[in-house]
Amino acid sequence: MAIITYREALNQALSEEIERDENVILLGEEVAQFKGSYKVSEGMLERYGPKKIIDTPISEAAFSGLAVGAAMMGMRPVVEFMFWSFCYVAFDQIFNNAASVRYMSGGLINVPIVFRGPANGGTNVGATHSHTPENFIANTPGLKVICPSTPADAKGMLKSAIRDNDPVCVMENTILYNMKDEVPEDNEFLIPLGKANVLREGTDISIIAHGKAVHTSLEAASVLEEKHNINAEVIDLRSIRPxxxxxxxxSVKKTNRVLLVEENKPFCGVGAQISYLIQDQAFDFLDAPIKRVSAVDAPQAYSKALENAQIPDHNCVIASALTIL
Amino acid sequence: MEGLYHDATPEESDVTNKNDPDSNSSTLKHDSSSKTEVNFAQSECNINLSSSAKVDLLTQMIRIRRFEERSLRAYQQGHIGGFLHLYIGQEAVAVGSVSAMGQDDHIITAYRDHGHALAVGMDMDECMAELFGKKTGCSKGKGGSMHFFAPDKNFWGGHGIVGGQTPLGLGMAFALKQSGKKGACLCYMGDGATNQGPFYESLNLASLWNLPVIYIIENNGYSMGTAESRHSAGEPLARRGEAFDIDWSVTEGHNVYEVRETITNALEQAHKDCRPSVLEINTYRYRGHSVADPDQTYRSKEEIEEYKKNKDPISIFKDQLVQEGVITDEQVAEIDVKAKDEAEASAEFALASPFPDPTELMDDIYWETDNPGKSKSEGTMFFEFPKSNS
Known part of the structure; x- marks a missing residue:
């Protein structure tokens, strides 16, 4: 298996799917000539031409809606948002049109579309460029949302998303784009949506995370083992809906203790739903209250000093875990 | 019940056989005022229409009106919930424009969609049942008045958010162009939608990428209860297309022949040059924005009566066809009786149809959950289900 970056893994997924299905196109700001704002689509314009790799003006509402309209007609567009934060000016197109057309038409129309791009804080770009809307999306029946945390997942899950007949929102992370790992070169390497990954088996506590928080959690689990002799299980959700x-x-039934870790904001965040499910379906297995570590509940701050305090690091995870062990 | 206004006198200009030197031109005309002297019956797209095709245009308009009148009664009787945006008065726009479409042309519209739905050939039963929220409705009772769809008839809705369909129509034109088909998308909107941002983003892309989308502004003079003079700066609205180098025109929507000419020219241009256009078609709605609209705060009864008397699209076309010797008053009366009967039967069908079962709430959300045998995903998709009655 080749060792490639998360960014290259996305590029492979997009390229393979464009070659496989003539209905697949990539469109968004700076995806073609500029090679992608984060270089995810590097080389693709040269390989597939301007009919498949399409630069758009800065008009998220129009190009998102255009892609939804084209998907209703049978195409499989992949829309890149330079940042997921920019989806808010296209909210109607994603949350009304992509999400609801199938339902409102009584199942007559499918919308096989992918919206993708980075959705993360931690890069000192301030409140307007640091949103993590996976919870909004998961709150909208009709949409699916996934948060791949590794290069292999980025490839296998994006490919599955493109082949999916429903709208799928893919939350990437600019900090993970340079992460390197083994990625299968297989054209049919597909990771099903809705399948979590137990990255580290353990018996004392279940640390459940998604996106970059998975790596924070793994780091914390190592320290918990080395310094505190605690054997933590780490689960990467990968997919929020399904x-x-x-x-x-x-995992909860095995460890009896749960710590939820995310970079999403806390109120009505992903962890809120998961803790509801656990208390509803495994209450008798819990030996301690469910704990949660999330981003601090303020608009994302610009200053490094502030943002470092805002996004949970492994020390926050360790400290929280120790309160229930 | 609204009458057919048989007493409305056609304007002299509508019955004189004056040749229009511009009628063969595909260039869009900007100025509607000069057209009062044009006899659109002589336009190339109309002159060769068979008598039966002309009668069909009239029949479609009458069917739409009778359907809507019947739905209004059903609303007043409490069978229809939510909003009901009636198209009465605007019938010539949907019927005339749809009649100009070819097989690779598609249409999408806003929430005042009953007229377009019937014009593309959806039947009254499925439409009325949808209004009643019944399982037999075109969207199984999940869409309602604002969300009719018939993709098999190239009709892509029925969209509830003002202007929200303008990028979708762009996408349909994009898909047509990508596939190499010589088709266009007619994307309808009201005058109020011209003040939504996505419309301008869409105009820019339509022109920049040479997409065959035709934006049809059905200007009925009011954005809900706000008159055009109070909601829009700069006249006419279609001129806004000029900023994007898009051809535009303003025409009248009470004469179905004129609508056909307007749309035929725009479609020809879209097919030939793969260029967008913006067509403002002046029309009028007799009813409020929706049935819930008291319709007394922003316009006078006299204004409505004046339009009905002078520009009712059905009366005008009926008189035109009688004048042409295509139809008699008696035959029109028969068509009208048939349309009323059809509308009545659709209401009976809707009333007799079952409501959807609450378990059907969970159908039609995802392709994947509707096709469990073919599903590739794992995990839980839904987190709360309808409560069981047992």
Whole structure:
């Protein structure tokens, strides 16, 4: 297996799917000539031409809606948002049109579309460029949302998303774009949506995370083992909707303690739903209250000093874990 | 019940056989005022229409009106919930424009969509049942008045958010162009929608990428209860297309022949040059914005009566066809009786149809959950289900 970056893994997924299905196109700001704002689509204009790799003006509402209209007609567009923060000016197109057309038409029309781009804080770009809207999206029936945390997941899950007949929102992370790992070169390497990954088996506590918080959690688990002799299980949700409830409950029933970790804001965040599910379906297995570590509940701050305090690091995770062990 | 206004006198200009030197031109005309002297019956797209095709245009308009009148009664009887945006008065726009479409042309519209739905050939039963929220409705009772769809008839809705369909129509034109088909998308909107941002983003892309989308502004003079003079700066609205190098025109929507000419020219241009256009078609709605609109705060009864008397699209076309010797008053009366009967039957069908079962709430959300055998995903998709009655 080749060792490539998360960015290259996305590029492979997009390229393979464009070659596989003539209905697949990539459009967004700076995706073609500029090679992608984060170079995810590097080389693709040269390989597939301007009919497949399409630069758009800065008009998220129009190009998102255009892609939804084209998807209703049978195309499979992949829309890149330079940042997921920019989806808010296209909210109607995603949350009304992409999400609801199938339902409102009584199932007559499918919308096989992918919206993708980075959705993360931690890069000192301030409140307007640091949103993590996976919870908004998960709150909208009709949409699916995934948060791949590794290069292999980025490839396997994006490919599955493109082949999916429903709208899928893919939350990437600018900080992970340079992360390197082994990625299968197989054209049919597909990771199903809705399948969590137990990255580290343990018996004392279940740390459940998604996106970059998965890596924070793994780091914390190592320290918990080395310094505190605690054997933590770390689960990467990978996909928020669909959600692998089964894997979550199995782990809780084994460890009896739960810590939820995310970079999403806390109120009505992803962790809020998961803790509801756990208390509802595994209450008798809990030996301690469910704990949660999330981003601090303020608009994302610019200053490094502030933002470092805002996004949970492994010390926050360790400290929170120790309160229930 | 609204009458057919048989007493309305056609304007002299509508019955004189004056040749229009511009009628063969595909260039869009900006000025509607000069057209009062044009006899659109002589336009190339109309002159060769068979008598039966002309009668069909009239029939479609009458069917739409009778359907809507019947739905209004059903609303007043409490069978229809939510909003009901009636198209009465605007019928010539949907019927005339849809009649100009070819097989690769598509249409999408806003929430005042009953007229377009019937014009593309959806039947009254499925439409009325949808209004009643019944399982037999075109969207199984999940869309309602504002969300009719018939993709098999190239009709892509029925959209509830003002201007929200303008990028979708752009996408349909984009898909047509990508596939190499010589088709265009007619994207309808009201005058109020011209003040939504996505419309301008869409105009820019339509022109920049040479997409065959035709934006049809059905200007009925009011954005809900706000008159055009109070909601829009700069006249006419279609001129806004000029900023994007898009051809535009303003025409009248009470004469179905004129609508056909307007749309035929725009479609020809879209097919030939793969260029967008913005067509402002002046029209009028007799009813409020929706049935809930008291319709007394922003316009006078006299204004409505004046339009009905002078520009009712059905009366004008009926008189035109009688004048042409295509139809008699008696035959029109028969068509009208048939349309009323059809509308009545659709209401009976809707009333007799079952409501959807609450378990059907969970159908039609995702392709994947509707096709469990073919599903590739795992995990839980839904987190709360309808309560069981047992």
């Amino acid at each position: 959600l692998d409830v089964e894997t979550i409950l199995q």
